[in-house]
Amino acid sequence: MAVESRFVVIRQGVEVQTFMDKKAADEYDKMLDMADNLTELFGSASLELTESLTEELSIYIAQNREKILIALQAKKPAKKAAVKKEPKLALAESVGDDEQLASA
Numbered sequence: 001m002a003v004e005s006r007f008v009v010i011r012q013g014v015e016v017q018t019f020m021d022k023k024a025a026d027e028y029d030k031m032l033d034m035a036d037n038l039t040e041l042f043g044s045a046s047l048e049l050t051e052s053l054t055e056e057l058s059i060y061i062a063q064n065r066e067k068i069l070i071a072l073q074a075k076k077p078a079k080k081a082a083v084k085k086e087p088k089l090a091l092a093e094s095v096g097d098d099e100q101l102a103s104a
Helices: 022-043 051-063 065-071 088-103
Strands: 007-011 014-019
Touching (some): 014 022, 022 051
Antiparallel strands (some): 007 014
């Protein structure tokens, strides 16, 4: 008989989502905490947002927090991996080898 561990995120007594690993469940729970905090922030703002729009916006910002931080210039974007270039000399030699093979 197989045994499975499941991690359940529960909010206000309601099962929200089930995960197979603890890290994913913790990340989702943290995202929901951020969304709750954002909902409170929007509620205290002078903006006129519907409850549905406030919830959607809060979840969107929480899910995309890395991009939001970069847009707010609170975080620098990740640097892309540098492409390793061959030295020009080696590249020229390989071209010459191809030409020699073609003429043979």
